[in-house]
Amino acid sequence: MAQEQPNWWPGEAHEKFTKWAISQGVEASGVSPARFHGRGLGMIATRGIEKGELILSVPLQVMLTTDSIPLSFATRFADDISVHGLLAAFLTHGEPKDLEKYDLWRLSWPMHQEFKDSMPILWPQSLRTSNTKNNDISSPTICLPPSISGLWNSFQNGAQFQYEYDRDHQDLLPKQEKRLLDAWDRVLAVFPDTDWDTYSYYWLIVNTRSFYYLMPGIQPPEDRNDAMALVPFADYFNHSDVAVSEPVSCHLWKECFWSFRISFDILRYIKCDVNFDGTRYTFRATKSYDKGEEIYMSYGPHSNDFLFTEYGFFLDENDYESLYLDDIVFRDLNASQKEELNLQQYYGNYQLTASGACYRTEIAACIKYMTRRNWRNYVLGHSTKGVDARKTESVIRGWVKTYSNEAKTTITALEALRSNEENVPFSSNIDMLLKRWKQIEWLCNNTAEAIS
Numbered sequence: 181m182a183q184e185q186p187n188w189w190p191g192e193a194h195e196k197f198t199k200w201a202i203s204q205g206v207e208a209s210g211v212s213p214a215r216f217h218g219r220g221l222g223m224i225a226t227r228g229i230e231k232g233e234l235i236l237s238v239p240l241q242v243m244l245t246t247d248s249i250p251l252s253f254a255t256r257f258a259d260d261i262s263v264h265g266l267l268a269a270f271l272t273h274g275e276p277k278d279l280e281k282y283d284l285w286r287l288s289w290p291m292h293q294e295f296k297d298s299m300p301i302l303w304p305q306s307l308r309t310s311n312t313k314n315n316d317i318s319s320p321t322i323c324l325p326p327s328i329s330g331l332w333n334s335f336q337n338g339a340q341f342q343y344e345y346d347r348d349h350q351d352l353l354p355k356q357e358k359r360l361l362d363a364w365d366r367v368l369a370v371f372p373d374t375d376w377d378t379y380s381y382y383w384l385i386v387n388t389r390s391f392y393y394l395m396p397g398i399q400p401p402e403d404r405n406d407a408m409a410l411v412p413f414a415d416y417f418n419h420s421d422v423a424v425s426e427p428v429s430c431h432l433w434k435e436c437f438w439s440f441r442i443s444f445d446i447l448r449y450i451k452c453d454v455n456f457d458g459t460r461y462t463f464r465a466t467k468s469y470d471k472g473e474e475i476y477m478s479y480g481p482h483s484n485d486f487l488f489t490e491y492g493f494f495l496d497e498n499d500y501e502s503l504y505l506d507d508i509v510f511r512d513l514n515a516s517q518k519e520e521l522n523l524q525q526y527y528g529n530y531q532l533t534a535s536g537a538c539y540r541t542e543i544a545a546c547i548k549y550m551t552r553r554n555w556r557n558y559v560l561g562h563s564t565k566g567v568d569a570r571k572t573e574s575v576i577r578g579w580v581k582t583y584s585n586e587a588k589t590t591i592t593a594l595e596a597l598r599s600n601e602e603n604v605p606f607s608s609n610i611d612m613l614l615k616r617w618k619q620i621e622w623l624c625n626n627t628a629e630a631i632s
């Protein structure tokens with residue numbers, strides 16, 4: 181009689197891939213790929229696991245890095261093609277004999293349809309309108325949250341940035357589209373018949389499954405996104421916002437951190453649970469696990485809007501949740517106030533998190549009612565004369581309410597879209613948007629109430 185499989189059984193393709201990975205030197209101890217409702221595949225503990233235990237080790241030879249790509253293939257592309265773009269090009273157009281090695285691994289990856297369902301970049305134009313250049317913004321509703329689309333339904337945010345500043349966590353979709361289209365142009369120059377669906381699929385595979393990869397002792401590339409590689413089997417780990425609390429004591433902190441494309445500025449707060457020593461990628465348990473529990477890894481301290489754009493999911497609860505009030509704040513300040521904020525390096529990146537508005541937002545609020553002299557003295561730490569906590573709170577509450585109104589307006593519009601029969605094929609996308617906007621509304625209302 182055939183042996184009964186556990187309800188988390190990943191399926192035959194994943195069993196075959198696991199056997200292949202182990203035959204190639206991957207060492208998995210107490211972990212197995214498993215199916216988890218709503219998360220596709222993930223990693224399960226097949227026995228009790230102690231905190232700090234080595235659970236996975238993957239040798240360099242089996243990873244897909246730029247060094248795995250034959251030079252005769254790589255040198256056909258313009259020098260400025262991104263590593264991301266090149267890896268996707270290799271998966272799309274590499275010689276079958278060079279790709280054969282990865283066949284069973286590739287069969288373990290999600291289907292194209294799964295990306296179409298979850299990744300906004302592949303959604304119909306009406307659902308993914310953003311402030312991308314050349315975009316037709318005629319869509320009656322901006323469905324994606326402002327940090328993703330760069331646009332709002334309740335006001336227009338045109339021409340209000342008086343000064344350039346680093347909006348790393350905003351306009352996420354236009355930036356992602358640019359990365360994909362830049363790569364696409366370079367691939368088309370070499371392979372004019374490239375199929376968009378195939379290329380964008382592999383580009384998203386790399387986007388959602390790559391790891392930070394840098395040989396020890398090598399300087400990080402100018403663009404941190406170029407330090408990436410694919411790591412078989414390790415790409416089964418799903419993300420959680422597990423606390424990445426203990427500061428790294430390890431002097432090699434840059435090299436000892438893994439992530440799905442994480443930014444360098446937070447690396448020093450991360451524990452060395454994941455390490456690449458130049459020969460192997462190793463993964464240790466960040467806590468103890470019971471048999472049958474899912475083992476997660478943190479992809480980094482990402483907000484839900486970031487996770488939504490880059491990975492096609494977001495968390496119900498996220499310690500790193502944050503909304504950006506920049507567009508709302510800027511339209512409420514005059515040119516001279518903005519100039520002053522810029523001079524004092526408080527221009528932009530006004531965040532709202534579960535614990536309230538950030539210090540930068542408070543400073544921006546103060547400039548609304550304080551004399552310039554008092555404000556400057558306050559910002560420079562000389563005096564608190566003129567600071568009135570109630571007035572600051574009232575300004576911030578107004579800004580948060582604007583965001584909350586945006587959520588309300590968009591939820592109403594999305595509900596109308598949802599009930600239109602024409603949109604039945606996109607109902608799960610609309611549901612995902614509605615869920616995200618309700619989270620945003622909740623966060624705004626909760627903060628506004630806490631400030632009252």
Ligand SMILES: C[S@@+](CC[C@H](N)C(=O)[O-])C[C@H]1O[C@@H](n2cnc3c(N)ncnc32)[C@H](O)[C@@H]1O
Binds near residue numbers: 415490493
């Ligand atoms: C590195 S892969 C992880 C393995 C993947 N779940 C699979 O089925 O192959 C990253 C992708 O997994 C999914 N994912 C990761 N963490 C998740 C989570 N906490 N909840 C839901 N989906 C998650 C997202 O689709 C993401 O793009």
